[in-house]
Amino acid sequence: MKLPFLVVDHLSLSKDNAVLIRDVSLSFNPGEIHVLLGINGSGKSSLAYTLMGCDSYVPSSGAILLDGKDIKHASITERARLGITLAWQEPVRFEGLPIGKYVGLGIRENSREKVVAALEAVSLPAKAYGYRSNDQSLSGGERKRVELAAVYAMQPRLAILDEPDSGIDALSIMEIANLIQKMAQQGSAVLLITHRPELVAVADVAHLMCLGSIVFSGDPKNVNEYYQSRCHSHLDAFGEQPWMPAAQAENARNGQEM
Amino acid sequence: MTQTNSPRQHAGQAAPDWSAELEAMLDAYRQAGGDPDALKIPEVATLVVSGNQVLASHPIAGVHMEAEPLEQGVRARIVVDAGTQVKHPVHLCFGVVPAEGIQLIESEYQIGDGAKVQFLAHCSFPNAVHVEHRMDAQIHVGKNASLNYTEEHYHGQTGGIEVRPISKIYIDEGGQFTSNMVLTRGRIGVLEVDYVVDAEKDAVVELVTKAFGSGDDHVKVLEHLRLNGENARGLAKTRIAVKEQAVSEVNTMAEGNAVGARGHMDCTEIVRDQAIAMNNPVVKVSNARAQVTHEAAIGTVNRKEMETLMARGLDEDEAVDLIIRAMIR
Numbered sequence: 001m002k003l004p005f006l007v008v009d010h011l012s013l014s015k016d017n018a019v020l021i022r023d024v025s026l027s028f029n030p031g032e033i034h035v036l037l038g039i040n041g042s043g044k045s046s047l048a049y050t051l052m053g054c055d056s057y058v059p060s061s062g063a064i065l066l067d068g069k070d071i072k073h074a075s076i077t078e079r080a081r082l083g084i085t086l087a088w089q090e091p092v093r094f095e096g097l098p099i100g101k102y103v104g105l106g107i108r109e110n111s112r113e114k115v116v117a118a119l120e121a122v123s124l125p126a127k128a129y130g131y132r133s134n135d136q137s138l139s140g141g142e143r144k145r146v147e148l149a150a151v152y153a154m155q156p157r158l159a160i161l162d163e164p165d166s167g168i169d170a171l172s173i174m175e176i177a178n179l180i181q182k183m184a185q186q187g188s189a190v191l192l193i194t195h196r197p198e199l200v201a202v203a204d205v206a207h208l209m210c211l212g213s214i215v216f217s218g219d220p221k222n223v224n225e226y227y228q229s230r231c232h233s234h235l236d237a238f239g240e241q242p243w244m245p246a247a248q249a250e251n252a253r254n255g256q257e258m
Numbered sequence: 259m260t261q262t263n264s265p266r267q268h269a270g271q272a273a274p275d276w277s278a279e280l281e282a283m284l285d286a287y288r289q290a291g292g293d294p295d296a297l298k299i300p301e302v303a304t305l306v307v308s309g310n311q312v313l314a315s316h317p318i319a320g321v322h323m324e325a326e327p328l329e330q331g332v333r334a335r336i337v338v339d340a341g342t343q344v345k346h347p348v349h350l351c352f353g354v355v356p357a358e359g360i361q362l363i364e365s366e367y368q369i370g371d372g373a374k375v376q377f378l379a380h381c382s383f384p385n386a387v388h389v390e391h392r393m394d395a396q397i398h399v400g401k402n403a404s405l406n407y408t409e410e411h412y413h414g415q416t417g418g419i420e421v422r423p424i425s426k427i428y429i430d431e432g433g434q435f436t437s438n439m440v441l442t443r444g445r446i447g448v449l450e451v452d453y454v455v456d457a458e459k460d461a462v463v464e465l466v467t468k469a470f471g472s473g474d475d476h477v478k479v480l481e482h483l484r485l486n487g488e489n490a491r492g493l494a495k496t497r498i499a500v501k502e503q504a505v506s507e508v509n510t511m512a513e514g515n516a517v518g519a520r521g522h523m524d525c526t527e528i529v530r531d532q533a534i535a536m537n538n539p540v541v542k543v544s545n546a547r548a549q550v551t552h553e554a555a556i557g558t559v560n561r562k563e564m565e566t567l568m569a570r571g572l573d574e575d576e577a578v579d580l581i582i583r584a585m586i587r
Contacts, residue, residue, distance in 0.1 A: 054565055076568040085569050092563045095497075095526075096584035106570035150570060 004029050006084075006158055006189065011062035011072075013050050013212075020046040022212040023062070028158055028189040033180060035192045035200050035220055037227045038209035044193045045089060047209070048160045051191070052086040053079045080106065083157030087164055089193075091147040093135045099146055100130035106154035118153035121179055122146070123172070140167035148176070152183060159183055160191045165199055173198045200224045279355075283308045286382035287351045290412035291443070296349055303348040307332045309359055321348060321375070331362030331392075340370030340400065347408075348375060353382035354389050357418075363393045371400035371430070379409040386419035386447065395425040399461075402432040411441040411449075417473050419447035426454050429461040431487065436464045442586045446475035446504075453480070459487030459516075468497045468586040471504035471533070483512040485519035485548065496525040499582040500533035511540040514548025523552040528559055528582055 004027035013021040020043050028034065036044045049057040051064060053076045063070045066082055074082070085106065094102060104115045116126040122145040132138075134146060144167050151159050164176055173196060180190055181202050192199060200206060206223035208216040210231070216223055283306055284294040297304045297314065303321040306314040310332055312325040320342030324335040338344065354361050369375060383389050399405050413419045429435050439451060446469060455463045469477050477500070483492035494510045512521035527535035539552040559578050567577035 052565075052569055055561060076565055077571060077573045080569050080571040088562070088566060092560065092566050094563060094581065094584050096587040097580065105567065105572060154570065 005067055007063075007065040008051070009063040009065060011047075011050065011064065012060050013046060013057060014060045015046075015056060020212050021050060021059075024212075024214050025062075026191075026207065026214070028191070030157070030187045030189055031184045032205070033184050033190045033192060033203045035194060035203035035206045036209055037195075037200070037206055037223060039231055042209040043212040044209050045162055046212070048086060048162050048191070048193060051158075051160060052076055052084065080154075080156075084160070085151050085154050085156045085158075086160040087144075087147045087151045087162060089162040089166065091143045093138065093143060095133065095135045097134045098131050099124070099134045100126065102134045102146065103150045103153050106150060106156075114153055118149040121152055121182065122149045123175055124149065141169060141172070144168055148179060152179060155183075155186060156188055158189045158191065160193075162193045163195070164192070165194055165196045177202045197224060279308055279311070280306065280313045282355045283313055283351065283353060283382075286353045286355055286384045286412075287380050289384045290351075290353070290380035290382035291410045292349070292351060292378070292380035292382075297351065299346070302346045303344070304351070305334065305336070305349075306351040307334070307353075307361075307363065309354055309356075309361055318344075320344065320373075328362060328364070330360045331364070333364040335366045335368070337368045338370055338373045338375045338403075340372055340403075342370065342373045342375070344373070344375040347378040350377060350379040351382070352379065352391070352393075353384075354391065355385060357385045357387040358389060360390045361392070363391075363395075365393065365395045367395065367397045367405070369397075369399045369403045369405045369433075372402050373400065374404040376406040377408065379407065381409065381411045381421070383419050383421075384412060384414045386414045387416055389419040391419065391421045393423040393425075395423070397425060397427040397435070399427070399429045399433040399435050401430045403430070404434040406436045406438075408438040409440065411439075413441070413444055413447050415444050417445035417447045417475055419445075420450075421447065422450045422452070424452045427456070427463070429455065429457045429463055431459045432461065433458070434462045437466065439465075439467045439469075440586075441469045441477075442583075443470075445473055446471045446477060448476045448478075450478045451480065454482045454484070455492065456484045456486055457490040457492055459489065461487055461490045463490075463492045464495070465493070466495045466497075469499075469506070470582065470586050471498070471500040471506060472502050473504065474502075475500070475504040477504070477506045479506075479508045479510070481510045483510075483521055484515065485513060485521050485550075486515045487519070488516045489518035489520075490516060491519070492521045494521075494523045494525075496523075496527070496537075497585050498526075498535065499528040499530070499586055500535055501530040502533060503531070504533045506533070506535040508535075508537045509540075510538075510552075511542065512550045512552070514543040514545060514550045516545050517547040519545065519548040519550075521548075521550040523550075523554075525552075525554040525556070526585065527554075527556045528585065529557055530578070 006028040008026040011024045064072045104110045119126045203220040206220035303318045304316045310327045317323045320339045322337040481494045498506045500506045510523045525537045537554045541550045564577045
């Protein structure tokens with residue numbers, strides 16, 4: 001039996017008097033693709049930021065065990081050097097930073113060939129993009145591809161991909177799906193947040209999040225069908241919750257992520 | 259064409275009594291980011307000035323240079339003939355090699371109608387302890403002409419220098435002028451940029467200033483765009499990072515004075531340690547069909563930018579350094 005290298009053990013997170021993650025437990029084996037499903041505001045991105053160790057996403061309880069060692073107080077840098085990385089849903093742009101340099105940042109033994117291969121894996125020809133600035137001149141879709149290339153180049157142990165499909169044209173969704181499978185074949189575990197059935201289909205296991213909890217895990221097809229047919233927005237389902245601050249309730253009403 | 263007090267034609271042909279000074283100047287040029295070999299290429303127009311000495315002057319067809327020494331500097335006139343398309347950038351090298359000195363450059367640039375030219379100027383003061391460098395430039399860009407002027411400075415490591423580039427720029431109808439002022443290596447000392455630009459019908463101007471101040475450096479940018487002609491367009495873009503006790507002041511003004519004139523001021527300043535940064539944009543519109551806008555971001559490094567780089571394995575200091583270096587690159 002394979003032992004998971006990463007165990008998320010009864011993890012909870014409170015922020016600004018709101019509970020964003022409630023008692024979440026997950027385990028990751030190398031090469032496994034996990035997909036997180038859930039309506040906007042269910043806590044998917046919060047879980048991603050907590051696993052990455054982003055500022056003010058410190059768990060209130062539970063553990064993140066990497067090879068048996070709790071890393072919940074490790075910095076982002078330490079986690080990245082241990083093999084965890086994140087592709088943000090809305091990647092930032094860096095004025096003046098060449099794309100090739102950005103993509104190569106996380107490669108341990110950096111080489112031009114690895115950068116070129118990573119760019120070409122997301123259909124960005126290195127000749128056209130390698131020296132181009134990673135800035136506002138890129139479209140949203142191009143920026144997402146650059147972000148994926150940077151994560152792919154790292155060959156991380158866990159790649160957290162927060163909606164890598166948003167802003168990507170429909171014709172390119174299968175390219176993203178293929179890239180995720182390629183990452184898994186190379187040994188990376190993937191935690192994928194998506195609303196696209198084409199990407200759900202490449203996952204080994206799916207988890208449905210609701211109000212910060214994982215309420216249902218299993219076969220991706222079954223979980224997705226349940227999600228598509230049975231889930232409602234928080235306010236439709238439960239009304240405003242007493243623990244939900246006004247701003248968070250407003251976000252939920254507007255369909256924004258927590 | 260006149261080349262007063264300039265016995266050499268080319269940086270590769272210095273007379274023996276000048277060769278030591280020229281070599282020192284070329285070394286300073288290298289420290290400012292220039293490639294001394296480029297000064298020796300016959301097809302490249304060059305002017306090399308050290309203190310008040312014209313060490314080399316090499317005009318080419320369509321590019322004329324006159325230079326004469328002043329008591330504390332040089333007066334130079336550069337003319338590009340109408341219609342001339344200059345293939346290689348004209349290389350200019352100004353500097354003071356000793357630790358102390360004053361250099362005043364009075365320059366005039368006449369870019370003829372329809373001409374297209376780039377200037378690559380390196381100003382180097384590698385040993386400055388008490389140095390003052392002042393550049394008073396008059397620049398005329400003719401009708402439908404294009405001038406791209408990149409100026410890279412190196413002021414050494416002590417901060418003992420005051421540099422004041424002052425330019426009055428006139429861009430005739432359909433002309434284009436781009437300026438890139440870069441001071442991102444070593445110390446700055448005191449830098450006071452003062453540019454005034456008048457842009458006529460369909461003219462385009464872009465002023466870009468990038469600087470990285472540390473210690474007690476003081477950067478002051480004064481830029482004034484007067485978009486006087488119909489559909490004239492202007493951009494003043496400033497990227498400055500300051501750390502330790504450095505101070506940065508960016509004072510830009512853009513006027514939209516004609517139908518369709520469009521101006522924009524874009525200032526980003528990153529502040530670290532006890533440094534201080536200021537931005538004072540002034541917008542003036544005197545025609546109801548003109549538009550001038552401005553944006554400014556001043557403060558610390560964006561947290562999400564840092565976290566993105568840290569998620570690739572950089573530590574916080576490395577991430578901040580990379581963001582700053584990229585911004586002023």
